[in-house]
Structures are given as structure tokens and as C-alpha cells.
Amino acid sequence: MNNLLLRNVRPMAGETCDILIRDGKIAGFGTFEAEPGMAVEDGSNAIVAPGLIDAHTHLDKTTWGMPWHVNNRAAVLRERIDFEREHRLEIGIDPHRQSMRHAIGLAAHGASHIRSHVDIDPTHGLRLVEGVWETREKLDGIIDIEIVAFPQSGVMVMPGTVELLDEALRQGCEVLGGIDPCGIDRDPKGQLDILFALATKHGVPIDIHLHEAGELGAFTMEMMFERIRANGMQGKVAISHAFALGMNDYLRVGKLIDEIAKLDVAILTTGAPSAAVPSIMRLKEAGVRVGGGCDGIRDTWGPWGHPDMLDRAQVIGMKNGLRSDRDLEHVLHIVSQGGADVMELKNYGLKVGNDADFTLLAGQTLAHAVVDIATRPLVVKRGRVVARQGQAVVEMP
Amino acid sequence: MNNLLLRNVRPMAGETCDILIRDGKIAGFGTFEAEPGMAVEDGSNAIVAPGLIDAHTHLDKTTWGMPWHVNNRAAVLRERIDFEREHRLEIGIDPHRQSMRHAIGLAAHGASHIRSHVDIDPTHGLRLVEGVWETREKLDGIIDIEIVAFPQSGVMVMPGTVELLDEALRQGCEVLGGIDPCGIDRDPKGQLDILFALATKHGVPIDIHLHEAGELGAFTMEMMFERIRANGMQGKVAISHAFALGMNDYLRVGKLIDEIAKLDVAILTTGAPSAAVPSIMRLKEAGVRVGGGCDGIRDTWGPWGHPDMLDRAQVIGMKNGLRSDRDLEHVLHIVSQGGADVMELKNYGLKVGNDADFTLLAGQTLAHAVVDIATRPLVVKRGRVVARQGQAVVEMP
Missing domain, CATH: 2.30.40.10 (Urease, subunit C, domain 1)
Structure with a gap:
């Protein structure tokens, strides 16, 4: 009681x-x-x-609390993915212990809910999900964790992944993830058809990492819009990062945002400092649901980040050039109610x-x-x- | 001893x-x-x-340690400047007390040297400089403060300012500042001719705020290059912000950087998160002296920032997309030795x-x-x- x-x-x-x-x-x-x-x-x-909400993070990846991980590898996305997959366990990134550290850190800084993407690939099967699952159970009553079955290494280029995603959703992962259908999978039609079919089969929402910038990302978004309509998944799809909305073409971005609003697609932003990111104020004007997330913190990809949604609010606010009190209140909204809107939380607020x-x-x-x-x-x-x-x-x- | x-x-x-x-x-x-x-x-x-070096800040502006300053004013540069000039004293931004707070904060976080721009305008005369001067004397042995005589409100559009700058340099300000000869003063030839003449008269270096982006900022830089050559001021001019170097034209930026290297112009960056900023790695390759600075912290312009050069290193590093250990070491270099190179410190290191x-x-x-x-x-x-x-x-x- x-x-x-x-x-x-x-x-x-x-x-x-x-x-x-x-x-x-x-x-x-x-x-x-x-x-x-x-x-x-x-x-x-x-x-x-x-409670603050980290609506886009990766609990299974962090080296938080471990010895400093020296990283002088090349800054190439595919190499980052492959290095992590092949070396994460030998480095000591135990998915349960590390997700505990990450999630407890978030709770200590005021978070009540997390949406975490968790890697699923043929090398690890569902082992990483199981580690985060254990954390979720241990932290019941401390912080709520929603798990996205996330094909970090790709879907089409990584045979066996589709079956694993299917199994993860069967076992209870609440959301189906995805990543750069062009950039990573080199087959946007192939990946998106499979993901939308899987999501429909299990009745779960989709949350896709879309780092693809400019016209490439816009093209992928349009392919997503088509499948949202075809599958009746209005209100059930989120796009994480959505860097294409940061491109320097006001009218083109406006048309994409119109579609996003019409199809009730949610956007998750991390305010990525070195990328072109969606304008949270423009999305607000369009009535789009927008949440915020820490993304990876101190992992093999990069060293930055803290398990603290106010720290992330700063990153998002500064990146968006926000300064007024009114706008700062909106940044707080994004890392709280905004995340709840994306995750469709009941009884929040x-x-x-x-x-x-x-x-x-x-x-x-x-x-x-x-x-x-x-x-x-x-x-x-x-x-x-x-x-x-x-x-x-x-x-x- | x-x-x-x-x-x-x-x-x-x-x-x-x-x-x-x-x-x-x-x-x-x-x-x-x-x-x-x-x-x-x-x-x-x-x-x-x-010792860490804050090579671009504004000690006279912060509201640090004061009650929260609510700011819902329009985000217009000229209005920000005018509001601050007209209301800073009634708000309680005492230049001595506030510069003490700011500078002590920097020292507590490991800084040994500061280059501070200090506003000079007909409304306040040299009163703000005097306040920071008092701080400099009180903090002798705690942290070294270099003062830039800074015409925040403009030179050509603010009659009486030239005489005040002249007097400030006569009294011992070490550097002559400037700001957006086109954007603020609407008279690049007029402002730059006067500033270079004043600097030559007093034998001091110049450090100009250049927020002007894209081709406008490039044009102003070229006008500066002409005057550096004409006045033999190679190695004696710094450009703060230099947002024009962040423009999306690789070849054009390369030509500007070639000139900057040839004339030994220094660049000061704050890693402004919502602007296009110079690439610190590209400037490094070109052998350009680059320092870092916190810029204004929690002032009437905006709420962000901390008196901590590692916090600023994070902002600069994230904005530049740096992740490897080698690159992070270079960010540390920028907020230490890089600042010393710009300020031409003797006996540093x-x-x-x-x-x-x-x-x-x-x-x-x-x-x-x-x-x-x-x-x-x-x-x-x-x-x-x-x-x-x-x-x-x-x-x-």
C-alpha cells in the first residue's frame, strides 16, 4: 500500500x-x-x-560505471555496429548489469518511464533482451521500462533477424524497432514490408531509427507513410531522430510534417548536436507528438551523455536555439508529457x-x-x- | 613565496x-x-x-547567483542588445559583483585565465569595465583576467563609442573588440577602418565578434584580411564565433581558412549549438590557433551555460561530432593551450x-x-x- x-x-x-x-x-x-x-x-x-521520460535510449549498450572505454576507431556507422556486436560481451557490457546502472541512474534523476531499444541480432539472439528484461523485473516499482525489439545490425543484411524479432514480440516486447532501411539495409521496400507485416501480426507499434538525412530520409519517410496508410497504422508509428526533417528546405520539410501530423506519426528527438535535427517548435505548431531521449550514453559508439533527462533537455533546448522561459517549459514538456504521448501512457501526469x-x-x-x-x-x-x-x-x- | x-x-x-x-x-x-x-x-x-582558459566570455553580463531572470522577449539581436543596455543596472547586474561570481566560478572549475569582453557604450561609459577591473584586482593570484574593450551596442550606430574605446585602451584594456560590422553597424568599411586605426594607435590586438553567417560573414572576413595586410597586423587579430566558416560550401570555407592561416588569424569558438560553427578539426589541420569560450552564461540574452570550461568542452565536442579519445584530447587542448595560443600567454603550460x-x-x-x-x-x-x-x-x- x-x-x-x-x-x-x-x-x-x-x-x-x-x-x-x-x-x-x-x-x-x-x-x-x-x-x-x-x-x-x-x-x-x-x-x-x-516523472521524466526517456523515450529513446539503449539500456543494453552503456559502459557506465565500467573502466573507461578507449575508442579511436574510425567513425563509420557500419563499423561501429559491427564492432559493438562482435566485442560487447568480451568488453564486459553485460546487458543486465549495465541496463541496471543506466536505468537506476535515470530514476535517480527523476525519470519514471523508459522506452529502450534493445539489440537483437543473430550473434546474441534474444540474450540482450533477456538481460534488460531482468532489469525491468528487478526495477518494478522503481521505473517502468518498455522494450523495443531493435534490429541494430540490420534486417535484410542480417539473415535470421526477422525470426528473432518475431520471437521477441511473441515473448512480449512492446514495440518493433527498425533502422535506416536504405542506409543500413540497402533495401527499403524489403525492410519496411517485413517490419509492417510483423507489427501488424503482433499488434504492436513501430519505432524506427531514421538517421538518413535530406532527401534520402524524406524518401524513406514517404515509404513509411504509404505503409501506415495501407496497414491502418495511424497513431502507431514513431520515427526516432528523423534527421531528414532538419534539412534546409522549408517547404519540403513542411510537406513531410503535414503528412506526419495527418498520420499521427510521433517523433523522438535526442537533439543530436552535430546533426541536422527536426525543429521541436515547428513540430509543436503542427501538433505532432514529440518525445525526447538520451540515446546511447557512454557506449562503444561515443562517450557523451548522462542518465539524466534534464541533461538531455539542455542538449535539445540548446540545439533548438531556445532561450525564453516559455520555450524552456516546452523542452521540459518534451522530456515528460511528450514522452508519455509517444508511449501512449495511461494515468500519467x-x-x-x-x-x-x-x-x-x-x-x-x-x-x-x-x-x-x-x-x-x-x-x-x-x-x-x-x-x-x-x-x-x-x-x- | x-x-x-x-x-x-x-x-x-x-x-x-x-x-x-x-x-x-x-x-x-x-x-x-x-x-x-x-x-x-x-x-x-x-x-x-x-589551467583551463575561457578565451571568450562576458564577465559583466551574467545573472549567476541572482534570482531567476524571466525572459520571454523576442529573439531579435538588436532588441537583446538594447534591452540589456537599458535595463542591466535596474535588474541588478552589478558589473563587479557579477564578474566576481562568474570568474570565481571559472577558477573553482580549474580555469587560470579569462579573456572577457566587457561592454562599452555611451549609456554606461567605462563603468562596466571599471567593475570588471575591480574584480581583476581582487582576484589577482586566483585567476588572470584580460579585458577586451567591447562595443556591444555598435560603433557607427552609437555615437560617442569610439572615444570611449580610445579611452578604455588608454587606461589599459589589452584588446580591442568589435561586433558584426555589417549586421550591427550597417557600415563595414566605417567600423573596420576605425577599429584597425584604434588598435594600431594603441598597439593592441583585435578580437571581433562575427556572428554574420554565410557569404555576409565571409565578406566581412575578407575586409578584415585586407586591413590585416595593410596594417601589418598578422598574428594580432582574432575572430570570435566566425559562423561564416560553418557555411555549407567546402571550397569557399577552405579558401577563407587558407587566408586565416596565412595571416595567423586566431579563431575563438563557443560551439554555439544552434548555429553553423567552424569545424575545429579542419582548423587544426590548417594549423590555425583556436581557443574556446563559454560566451555569456545565464544572462539577459539567454539562460544556458555554466562557469566551467569542461562543460564548454562538452558543448564544443558534441557540436563538432567528436567521439574518439584522440579528438576529445584535442577539445581539452582548445580549452587550455589553444586559449593560451590565442592570448599569447607567456610561461603557460x-x-x-x-x-x-x-x-x-x-x-x-x-x-x-x-x-x-x-x-x-x-x-x-x-x-x-x-x-x-x-x-x-x-x-x-
Whole structure:
């Protein structure tokens, strides 16, 4: 029974009040007396926001907490993929231990939900998914993890992968992933036909990594639009990265965004600093669902990143050139409600009846909280305190 | 007499040794016994790097440590400039107090030198420079501050500014600044002729903010090249931002960089996340001096930034798409030796006889130290400990 009285907090930086939680649900905002035996916390007038959401990450890849991984390999996408697949276990990237570290880090920084792509390939079969699955079970009540069956090494170029994806979805992965149908698979029709058929068979949504830039990515998007229409998958497809929307052609991008809005395609952005990325403000104007994600953090691909969605909010906000308080509040929206919209979470948000998943934020205003990236004073998941002062209540392995 | 024995450190992540400091200078690397009365510190095998350098910032502008400044004004450059000039004092941005906070923050994070542009305009005369000047004197022995006489509001469009710049240089500002001769002043010939004449008169170098992008910025650069040749100012001119070098024309940018290398023009980059920026790796190949800077932090222009050159190294590294250990070491170079090259510092760097200005870095390797942005264990300026565990020995006002 997760009952809690959280005193003196400012929901979304508004008026100070208490939050009453019964059975892990928000029972009320106001002024309350503690009920006998009820846990009580004092929020010290901190802001309270709904749990942050990392809607695009890779829990199975990080070297977080391991010795520094020296990387002077060539910056070639295919080589990065192959190196990781062939060497990840010998390097010591145990999918369970490392996903624990990554996910606990996110929880300690106020996240309540994760959508994680997890690699599936013939070398490892479903072993990496099983490692993250174990983490998901161990962290039940700490942070919710949704798993995307992700063919990181390709679908058409990696025989045996389709059968593994099929099996992963049968076993309960909630989303089907994909990656660069042209760039990686060299067969957009082949890959997309297979992925849409698999998703339809299992009744799951699709979330495709689309690094393809410019007209190539636009072409792939159009092939996706065709299949969304043909399969009736409006509202069930997400495009991660979507760098093509960052191309320097205002009208062309506008037409793509029109289609994205019409087909209710969701966009996941990481604010990739060295790439051309979608404008989150333009997507907002078009009414597109947009979530944010940390992507890989400190993995064999690259060293950057922290398991902290406010850190990522900074990356996304700076990349988008946002400076005003209003715009900073929208960045916070993207790493919270925006992720919930993409993941179609039920019972999310600071409303009576919803799950008591939230984080306190240091800062005078929401904008201040976003740029300050200060330690989160308290994180609550389903009414239970899961982190204090940046430290999760569970130990990092 | 700043004598110090610093035991167990790894210069640039190399072999562990002691560093002996006499009279604020590095006297030796090796194994030493403490001399009678000599201060001794144990570096616990941390990396030691030369003091970090913020070679492009604005000490007079920050709201750091003040109540959150709400900003929902329009994102128009001229309006930002005018709002700041007209309201900075009433908002409470006292140039001395705020530059103290900013500079102490940098020192606490391992910086030994700052080049700060300081606004000069008819509204404030030299009052802002005087405030930073006071900070410079108070922080003597903590961090060195070089002041650029900076016509933030423009030169040609702001009568009276030329005389103020002249007076500032007469009083000892070390560098003459400038800003967007086309974009702000609408008179590139007028502004550049005056600035080069003033610099020649006072024998000071020039450091011009050039936000002008694409062909406009390239045109202004060419006008600068002509005046560098005409005035024999090779090696004495820096271009800050230089967004024109980020334009998408490989050959055109190559020709500009050839000229920049030939005239020994220095480039200062902040890795501006939402702009097109110069490629630091391409400038490295061309042998151009490149330093890094935090630019404004949390000011009326925008909320982002921290007084920490490793934070800025991250912004620059991510923006440039750098991932390998070798490249991360180059980013560290830019925020240390690169800044020293631009500022033409004498006696800088980890060599016997040089000033004992350095910082310990947490991390297993240099690359790890750059991405980890962990608390600096110890910062030493001219042989004296000026910060421990991220806390400066001087109090922040």
C-alpha cells in the first residue's frame, strides 16, 4: 500500500500545496492531515513535475560505471555496429548489469518511464533482451521500462533477424524497432514490408531509427507513410531522430510534417548536436507528438551523455536555439508529457486519479529547473520514494 | 613565496610523479622530498592539466547567483542588445559583483585565465569595465583576467563609442573588440577602418565578434584580411564565433581558412549549438590557433551555460561530432593551450620554468576527464591552491 503525504510542493511551479497519495495514485491536491501510519515527506516548496521520460535510449549498450572505454576507431556507422556486436560481451557490457546502472541512474534523476531499444541480432539472439528484461523485473516499482525489439545490425543484411524479432514480440516486447532501411539495409521496400507485416501480426507499434538525412530520409519517410496508410497504422508509428526533417528546405520539410501530423506519426528527438535535427517548435505548431531521449550514453559508439533527462533537455533546448522561459517549459514538456504521448501512457501526469509518478525539481521556475540541472531532491514512483538527493533507494550493481 | 610540493599526479594522464613548485613556478617533475616549511598536497594520482582558459566570455553580463531572470522577449539581436543596455543596472547586474561570481566560478572549475569582453557604450561609459577591473584586482593570484574593450551596442550606430574605446585602451584594456560590422553597424568599411586605426594607435590586438553567417560573414572576413595586410597586423587579430566558416560550401570555407592561416588569424569558438560553427578539426589541420569560450552564461540574452570550461568542452565536442579519445584530447587542448595560443600567454603550460597554473582532473584518461565533467579536486594558481573539490578559496559575493 503506497500511501504518502507530500507536503509543501509547487505543482509545475504553481501555488504551494500538499499532494495526497493513496494506493500509489494521486488522491488530491490541497491541504491534508497525515492519516495514521501514513508516510509524510516535506517538499520544502520545491517544484513537482510528472516523472521524466526517456523515450529513446539503449539500456543494453552503456559502459557506465565500467573502466573507461578507449575508442579511436574510425567513425563509420557500419563499423561501429559491427564492432559493438562482435566485442560487447568480451568488453564486459553485460546487458543486465549495465541496463541496471543506466536505468537506476535515470530514476535517480527523476525519470519514471523508459522506452529502450534493445539489440537483437543473430550473434546474441534474444540474450540482450533477456538481460534488460531482468532489469525491468528487478526495477518494478522503481521505473517502468518498455522494450523495443531493435534490429541494430540490420534486417535484410542480417539473415535470421526477422525470426528473432518475431520471437521477441511473441515473448512480449512492446514495440518493433527498425533502422535506416536504405542506409543500413540497402533495401527499403524489403525492410519496411517485413517490419509492417510483423507489427501488424503482433499488434504492436513501430519505432524506427531514421538517421538518413535530406532527401534520402524524406524518401524513406514517404515509404513509411504509404505503409501506415495501407496497414491502418495511424497513431502507431514513431520515427526516432528523423534527421531528414532538419534539412534546409522549408517547404519540403513542411510537406513531410503535414503528412506526419495527418498520420499521427510521433517523433523522438535526442537533439543530436552535430546533426541536422527536426525543429521541436515547428513540430509543436503542427501538433505532432514529440518525445525526447538520451540515446546511447557512454557506449562503444561515443562517450557523451548522462542518465539524466534534464541533461538531455539542455542538449535539445540548446540545439533548438531556445532561450525564453516559455520555450524552456516546452523542452521540459518534451522530456515528460511528450514522452508519455509517444508511449501512449495511461494515468500519467499530475492529476487526481493518475499514478503518483513524479519528481521534485530544484529551481525557482520551470525554466530555471531546466537549465540548472540540479540534484533532484525527491523522486516518487507509484507513491513510493525511489530517490533522494540524486541517490536511488536501490543500489547500483 | 608560493612554494608547493604536489605529490602523486599524472601530468596529462602520463606517468605518476611529483611536481615541485618554487616562487609560483614549476621547478621540476620527478620525486621530491618536502623542503622545510613547504606546503605539501597529495594529488591521489589524479590527472594534472594546465589551467583551463575561457578565451571568450562576458564577465559583466551574467545573472549567476541572482534570482531567476524571466525572459520571454523576442529573439531579435538588436532588441537583446538594447534591452540589456537599458535595463542591466535596474535588474541588478552589478558589473563587479557579477564578474566576481562568474570568474570565481571559472577558477573553482580549474580555469587560470579569462579573456572577457566587457561592454562599452555611451549609456554606461567605462563603468562596466571599471567593475570588471575591480574584480581583476581582487582576484589577482586566483585567476588572470584580460579585458577586451567591447562595443556591444555598435560603433557607427552609437555615437560617442569610439572615444570611449580610445579611452578604455588608454587606461589599459589589452584588446580591442568589435561586433558584426555589417549586421550591427550597417557600415563595414566605417567600423573596420576605425577599429584597425584604434588598435594600431594603441598597439593592441583585435578580437571581433562575427556572428554574420554565410557569404555576409565571409565578406566581412575578407575586409578584415585586407586591413590585416595593410596594417601589418598578422598574428594580432582574432575572430570570435566566425559562423561564416560553418557555411555549407567546402571550397569557399577552405579558401577563407587558407587566408586565416596565412595571416595567423586566431579563431575563438563557443560551439554555439544552434548555429553553423567552424569545424575545429579542419582548423587544426590548417594549423590555425583556436581557443574556446563559454560566451555569456545565464544572462539577459539567454539562460544556458555554466562557469566551467569542461562543460564548454562538452558543448564544443558534441557540436563538432567528436567521439574518439584522440579528438576529445584535442577539445581539452582548445580549452587550455589553444586559449593560451590565442592570448599569447607567456610561461603557460606544464613545463619547468612556467607558471604553476594547473588543475587536477578526475578521470582515468584525458578523454574520460573531458566527458565526465567531475568536480576538480584541486586548482593551483602561481603555486597556490585556489580551489578544492570545486570550491574556491575566495568567497563568492
